[in-house]
Amino acid sequence: MTDRASPPTRRVVEILDFLARHPHDRFGVSELARRTGQSKPTCLGIVGTLAESGYLVRDSQDKTYRLGPSLISLGHIAQESLRVSPAAREELRRLSSQYDTTASLAAIVDERITLLELVGPPGSDVGVRAGQSYPFAPPVGLMFVLWDDDALRDWLAREPTIPLRTDSDRLDRVVAECRATGYLVERQTAGGRRLYALMAGMSNTLPQELRALLGELISDVGERVYLPGEAGSSRQKHDISVISAPVYDHYRRQAMVVSLRIGRALTDAEIARHAKGLMVTAHTLTVQLGGH
Structure with a gap:
């Protein structure tokens, strides 16, 4: 195991892992940040980028996120x-x-x-x-x-x-x-x-x-x-x-x-x-x- 860990990458993984444990639920940025122990601005930047790439899906009405279709092919x-x-x-x-x-x-x-x-x-x-x-x-x-x-x-x-x-x-x-x-x-x-x-x-x-x-x-x-x-x-x-x-x-x-x-x-x-x-x-x- 390497000691050269990347904290920014770890935060991305934490969000994906959390959503994977709740595959049928959707979460807003505030709750995602709280549940993963991240700041809201950091969490917002991560989920925004993941949604742009199709790894998350954003509901435009209630502004919640869930796992996206790009993860299927991956x-x-x-x-x-x-x-x-x-x-x-x-x-x-x-x-x-x-x-x-x-x-x-x-x-x-x-x-x-x-x-x-x-x-x-x-x-x-x-x-x-x-x-x-x-x-x-x-x-x-x-x-x-x-x-x-x-x-x-x-x-x-x-x-x-x-x-x-x-x-x-x-x-x-x-x-x-x-x-x-x-x-x-x-x-x-x-x-x-x-x-x-x-x-x-x-x-x-x-x-x-x-x-x-x-x-x-x-x-x-x-x-x-x-x-x-x-x-x-x-x-x-x-x-x-x-x-x-x-x-x-x-x-x-x-x-x-x-x-x-x-x-x-x-x-x-x-x-x-x-x-x-x-x-x-x-x-x-x-x-x-x-x-x-």
Whole structure:
């Protein structure tokens, strides 16, 4: 990270980020200035320039601003540069429709887990959006390294985001079974549901207070992983958060992760049916990347 930050640029980013967090609302200059901690003249100059370029839209009647159409093309170009093609988005739409839930595609961008695309049923809101990112360090990010020994070793060597304990025997079993099946199943827990919401947008160096709180939520690598037959009868239902599978590039390296958000209880047979459809999508996306 560079120390040569630009305060004027930061102020522009603050306004865009604020409006992105409120995509259905419009704000006047006074409120924008107050909500972003800027002076009104500075804010007025920024939003005026952004509106002239189409990055914001100004309502001439009530003099409020919202995100503009130039950001649409900019976002599509950014996705294309990260290898999220229209064909990939269509595959996520197909997967989402097949299971009536949200399908997503994520990758490691600039050493952070970044959500590249998200497709869900009409009217659904999973509380995250494309472009959000999270620190890539234990215990977060296992699905991005699970299928590569070198990547897994490097990831485990990173400074953890929270204090950790590691059950090596269970982690070895998680690695072996997930590689055998080709997918990863994560349990849905109260702590897990809060984890990503707390970490979204955070830097890799978290405040000590937040580290302590997260340590109460999850403190073991692979703790949230569910292994079929691990608890009770195969007919028993288990609260499942997400099922994920790797996408590979032409170097035979994992490039992305495609995930199916579950958010409800499934039997082992139901988990397997969801995973089957997910892996078809993972294979198709791999082929689209020219991967193996």
